[in-house]
Amino acid sequence: MRKIEFKVKFITPLLIGGANPREADPSGLTGKALRGCWRFWFRAIMGGIFGDIKKEELLFLESKIFGSPDAKDPHGKKIGAKFRMIIEVENELPDKEIILGFNLICKKCKGHGCDKCNHKGKTKKVATSQGLLENSSYKIQIIPRNTMSENELNILFSTIWVWGNLGAVGKRERRGFGSPIIGLKNEDNLENKNNPFSLYLKEKEIKLPIKNTFDYPEEIEEHLQEGLSLVWSVYNQWIKENGFTNRKLFLDVSGTSSPKSSPFFLLRSCEQIFVGNAGFSTVNDAITKFHGKSNCDGLGWAENKKRMASPLFIRFHKVHEGNTEKLFPLISWCQQKNVEMRDPDNCALVYLKKMKIDGKNIFVNNLNGGTL
Numbered sequence: 001m002r003k004i005e006f007k008v009k010f011i012t013p014l015l016i017g018g019a020n021p022r023e024a025d026p027s028g029l030t031g032k033a034l035r036g037c038w039r040f041w042f043r044a045i046m047g048g049i050f051g052d053i054k055k056e057e058l059l060f061l062e063s064k065i066f067g068s069p070d071a072k073d074p075h076g077k078k079i080g081a082k083f084r085m086i087i088e089v090e091n092e093l094p095d096k097e098i099i100l101g102f103n104l105i106c107k108k109c110k111g112h113g114c115d116k117c118n119h120k121g122k123t124k125k126v127a128t129s130q131g132l133l134e135n136s137s138y139k140i141q142i143i144p145r146n147t148m149s150e151n152e153l154n155i156l157f158s159t160i161w162v163w164g165n166l167g168a169v170g171k172r173e174r175r176g177f178g179s180p181i182i183g184l185k186n187e188d189n190l191e192n193k194n195n196p197f198s199l200y201l202k203e204k205e206i207k208l209p210i211k212n213t214f215d216y217p218e219e220i221e222e223h224l225q226e227g228l229s230l231v232w233s234v235y236n237q238w239i240k241e242n243g244f245t246n247r248k249l250f251l252d253v254s255g256t257s258s259p260k261s262s263p264f265f266l267l268r269s270c271e272q273i274f275v276g277n278a279g280f281s282t283v284n285d286a287i288t289k290f291h292g293k294s295n296c297d298g299l300g301w302a303e304n305k306k307r308m309a310s311p312l313f314i315r316f317h318k319v320h321e322g323n324t325e326k327l328f329p330l331i332s333w334c335q336q337k338n339v340e341m342r343d344p345d346n347c348a349l350v351y352l353k354k355m356k357i358d359g360k361n362i363f364v365n366n367l368n369g370g371t372l
Contacts, residue, residue, distance in 0.1 A: 003143045003158075004196040007090070009212075011318055011327065012179040012283055013098045015171035024095035028183045031085040031229040032277050033169050036334065038156070038312070039066055040265075044334075048259065049235055051248035056092075061242065065155050082148040083156070086141040098131040099284060100172065101291030134283050137143050154199045155238050158231045161197055161208045163235030164246045165224060166273070166332050175291045175299075176329070179315040181212050201237055213318040217328050220275050220317050221266070221367055228253045228270065254368065256278060261337040265311070270367035273334050278320040278357040279326030280321055286327045290314050292351070297349055311336050312348050331363065 008029070016025040016033060042062055047053055059068075067082040104127050106117035113119040163169075164182035171177065184195055197208040209227050214220050232253045239249065250256045250268055258271040280286035290301040299310050313332040318325055331352060331354055340346070353372055355362040362372050 003141055003155075004137060005141045006160075006196055007139055008182040009137040009179050009183070010132075010134060010178055010180055011315055012134050012168075012177055012287065013131045014134075014136055014169070014178045015129055016169075016171070016178075017096065017130075017171060024132055026095075027289075028089055028136065029087055029169070030086060033065065034085065034087075034140070037167055037169045038159050041167055041267075042066070042155075042159045044265050044267040045159065045162060045235060046239075047262070048136050048253075048266040049232065049250050050244075051250065053082055057244075060064075060115055061178060064242070067154055080145075080147075082145055082152065084143040084145070088139045090137040090139055091135070093133045093136045097131055098129040098133075098177075099287070100129055101175070102125040102127055108313070111282055119268075126313065131170075131177070131211065133140070147178060150200075151238055151241065152195075154201075154234055157196045157199065158208065161227060162231055162267070165227060166267075166315065166330065167313060167316075171369040172291070174310050174313050175289050175316075176314045176316055179317075181318070183210060183212055191220075199234060201234055206234065208332065212270040212323065213320055214328075215320050217277055217279075217319060219276050220319070220330070222271060223235070224275075225254060225270060225367055258333075260333065260335055261335055261340055265309070265334045265336065267332065267334070271370055272364045273323045273353070273367045274331040274333065274365070274372060275317075275330075275367070276355075276362045278360065278362050279321060279328040280357075281324060281326055283327065286316055286329065287354070290329055300352060309339075310348065311339050312352075 014029065016028060016030065017023070031201055039062060043058060046058060046061060062068075067080050068076065069080065086288060103122040104125050105111045106114060106123050108114050108116045109121060111121040113121045117123050142156070160182065164180050167295060168176070168178040168180065182197075187327070195207075197210055199206045199208070208230055209223050211223055214223070229252065232251065236249055236251055253268070254270050256269045258269045259266045280289065299312055311334050315330050316327040318332055319328045333348065335346070349372065352363050353361070365371055
């Protein structure tokens with residue numbers, strides 16, 4: 001089977017920890033980090049398409065794309081990984097202290113306020129982490145093994161497309177760090193026959209839209225709606241090919257409602273996605289505005305360090321606004337049962353509603369036109 005190459009460029013700092021968690025990994029982006037993110041978005045999509053899916057079914061389908069040390073083929077041979085990955089650094093950007101976007105909580109009063117922190121609960125020191133500067137870029141090569149079919153490869157690249165447009169990678173990826181844009185090996189030839197984001201479904205060619213920058217935020221919305229609908233059609237066909245013909249499936253991401261009290265982060269509806277209507281001129285401004293507080297207030301649930309995964313994904317896309325290029329925020333939201341139990345007031349949504357630039361709300365409508 002053919003090997004496939006594409007590019008990934010990060011428009012916000014990439015926080016990839018190495019052997020020393022306080023320092024950036026000298027190898028930069030790693031295959032382990034990417035596989036983990038891609039598995040996450042595979043589960044989010046698959047869980048969203050099914051009306052109800054059992055853990056065993058989800059793991060079975062996941063192993064067909066990513067492999068598993070326990071799964072076996074029809075001949076009883078262990079499958080292992082379904083593909084190899086080679087990552088090459090395209091540009092050398094220095095690692096440095098990256099500002100995380102919040103002040104450290106005072107250790108003396110633990111955020112309640114005291115004379116040491118001037119009764120504000122925070123020290124003056126701004127939290128930082130070692131990371132790679134924005135605009136680091138990598139060439140990624142996917143080499144499928146003979147256990148991977150062409151249709152399974154289509155699912156993999158559909159998943160990568162979703163990750164490249166909604167997700168991120170590395171530490172604090174839900175807070176705007178590690179926001180990627182994906183492109184082709186030859187960016188000047190989008191009709192390249194080896195374009196992995198050009199797929200075939202029932203002998204009909206499907207081209208997942210590839211775009212590095214946008215001219216206005218509405219263009220981001222159109223781009224996402226087009227791409228997600230195509231991804232859903234690829235996934236639905238593959239699910240049926242695997243014998244799930246009598247199950248309730250959500251066939252169109254644009255025509256369904258958001259999941260309620262889901263067991264984990266599901267992506268089922270365009271109602272879960274919000275594109276900001278205003279942008280930021282610098283990365284530091286964008287990160288500082290959206291990172292939230294160090295104790296996660298407003299972005300999930302955190303109490304006495306018993307943290308839970310945030311129901312929000314925050315990442316950025318580049319938009320040309322006149323002669324300047326700005327970072328526009330994108331939010332993917334999921335109402336999760338475990339978070340909801342401890343946060344009945346949906347503080348994450350309240351947090352988004354309060355977001356303003358120049359006195360105007362940043363988020364107004366989701367991709368389906370519903371209001372926040």
